[in-house]
Amino acid sequence: SFSWCQAFQDNSPKVNQQRLEATIFELAKFGRNETGGTSRVAFSQADLEGRKYVIELMKKTGLEVSVDFAGNIIGRRKGKDPSKKPIAFGSHIDTVPDGGNYDGCVGSMSAIEVMQTLFDNGIETDHPLELIIFSNEEGGLMGSRALAGKLGEDALRVVNSTGFTMREGISILGGDPARLKEVERKKGDLAAFLELHIEQGGILDQEKIQIGVVEGIVGINWWDVEIDGFANHAGTTPMNMRRDALLAASEFVIAVNEVVNSFEGSHVGTVGRIKAFPGAPNVIPGKVVLSLEIRDLSSEKIAKVFEGIKSRAEKIAKASGTTISFNALDATGEPALTDSFIKSKIAQSAKELGLSFKNMPSGAGHDAQDMAVLTPTGMIFVPSKGGISHSPKEFTSAEDMANGANVLLRTVLTLDRE
Ligand code: HGY
Ligand code: MN
Ligand code: MN
Ligand code: MN
Numbered sequence: 001s002f003s004w005c006q007a008f009q010d011n012s013p014k015v016n017q018q019r020l021e022a023t024i025f026e027l028a029k030f031g032r033n034e035t036g037g038t039s040r041v042a043f044s045q046a047d048l049e050g051r052k053y054v055i056e057l058m059k060k061t062g063l064e065v066s067v068d069f070a071g072n073i074i075g076r077r078k079g080k081d082p083s084k085k086p087i088a089f090g091s092h093i094d095t096v097p098d099g100g101n102y103d104g105c106v107g108s109m110s111a112i113e114v115m116q117t118l119f120d121n122g123i124e125t126d127h128p129l130e131l132i133i134f135s136n137e138e139g140g141l142m143g144s145r146a147l148a149g150k151l152g153e154d155a156l157r158v159v160n161s162t163g164f165t166m167r168e169g170i171s172i173l174g175g176d177p178a179r180l181k182e183v184e185r186k187k188g189d190l191a192a193f194l195e196l197h198i199e200q201g202g203i204l205d206q207e208k209i210q211i212g213v214v215e216g217i218v219g220i221n222w223w224d225v226e227i228d229g230f231a232n233h234a235g236t237t238p239m240n241m242r243r244d245a246l247l248a249a250s251e252f253v254i255a256v257n258e259v260v261n262s263f264e265g266s267h268v269g270t271v272g273r274i275k276a277f278p279g280a281p282n283v284i285p286g287k288v289v290l291s292l293e294i295r296d297l298s299s300e301k302i303a304k305v306f307e308g309i310k311s312r313a314e315k316i317a318k319a320s321g322t323t324i325s326f327n328a329l330d331a332t333g334e335p336a337l338t339d340s341f342i343k344s345k346i347a348q349s350a351k352e353l354g355l356s357f358k359n360m361p362s363g364a365g366h367d368a369q370d371m372a373v374l375t376p377t378g379m380i381f382v383p384s385k386g387g388i389s390h391s392p393k394e395f396t397s398a399e400d401m402a403n404g405a406n407v408l409l410r411t412v413l414t415l416d417r418e
Contacts, residue, residue: 037392071173100394140331202387212381231286
């Protein structure tokens with residue numbers, strides 16, 4: 001076929017698969033846990049050590065490396081034409097608690113591998129290139145929101161599982177929360193942004209397709225939910241005289257699932273964290289705090305599902321003698337579409353490399369959704385075995401990673417010639 005022929009004759013530079021895989025394994029050592037996965041939550045010691053490793057690796061590829069005031073690691077490479085805007089690409093290396101070794105890491109280490117390949121082959125691009133390792137992606141797209149000018153006071157108060165607020169975390173990473181204005185990029189500052197990422201779903205793996213061309217990225221909304229009842233003696237308070245916050249919370253969790261299922265569409269909703277107070281076997285829980293997350297490609301749909309959940313919550317509160325309140329967190333991304341021209345260049349690159357590909361949405365959030373506000377943006381997906389992610393069982397083969405990195409490299413070089 002045409003594409004096979006192209007691939008056969010193609011002698012463009014390729015990434016080094018073994019070297020890429022080795023850096024993925026090396027990075028996984030920072031925060032490795034007994035499950036074989038990684039806990040490298042942003043602001044943790046493991047995060048700091050992983051970042052140090054990545055900075056050294058970036059320097060070896062000839063990049064000029066710095067950490068911006070939001071804690072993003074930035075690597076710059078000069079272009080032949082300094083009047084051209086930089087082509088940027090990258091991802092994140094922080095993980096969820098008990099996460100895997102591939103989410104964010106594949107895109108980050110592949111971006112470094114692309115720079116190394118350019119270096120090894122003595123390739124100079126016309127455009128300057130910029131490699132970005134975004135800070136605290138999992139705790140609320142912190143680094144990319146800072147670049148997009150969306151990291152306000154409310155966001156800086158948001159806490160991740162290390163217990164640090166973003167404000168504290170930024171200082172821990174060597175940034176400065178008082179100088180975030182200075183990291184903001186303007187529309188048109190960059191020529192393009194590209195992010196390679198594992199799919200985190202099972203479509204590519206199931207359909208045996210090598211590359212996903214991302215069409216859109218879901219918006220995510222988070223709320224802290226507080227349920228207030230009355231803490232009382234668990235032995236002396238009769239069952240019909242209780243205002244048990246955890247009992248109301250149990251109904252709430254089920255209601256979230258029912259409401260989400262009652263709407264047509266591919267939106268999802270999750271209660272992922274719950275804590276009861278005071279938290280003793282012989283005390284009726286007087287207070288519960290839990291998390292609520294809703295995702296969809298449409299903000300209106302998210303709002304509609306939330307209204308449904310809120311009205312169910314009112315009924316539960318009334319029947320249980322509790323109050324249920326919602327506090328919207330400023331720590332998430334808006335839905336975003338990728339750029340159609342960049343999409344076509346990713347597809348073309350995959351085709352020229354003889355790789356199978358398909359267009360698909362992203363159900364996971366990504367820094368790319370904030371970058372899309374600033375510059376034409378594209379995303380490349382590679383398969384996740386069994387569709388597992390945010391889990392130590394996350395896996396992507398070295399070959400699939402290298403395929404993705406080669407598509408990234410080729411797309412960068414194609415955009416550079418435009
Ligand atoms: O949660 C997400 O979708 C992303 O992995 N941060
Ligand atoms: Mn993730
Ligand atoms: Mn990710
Ligand atoms: Mn007592």
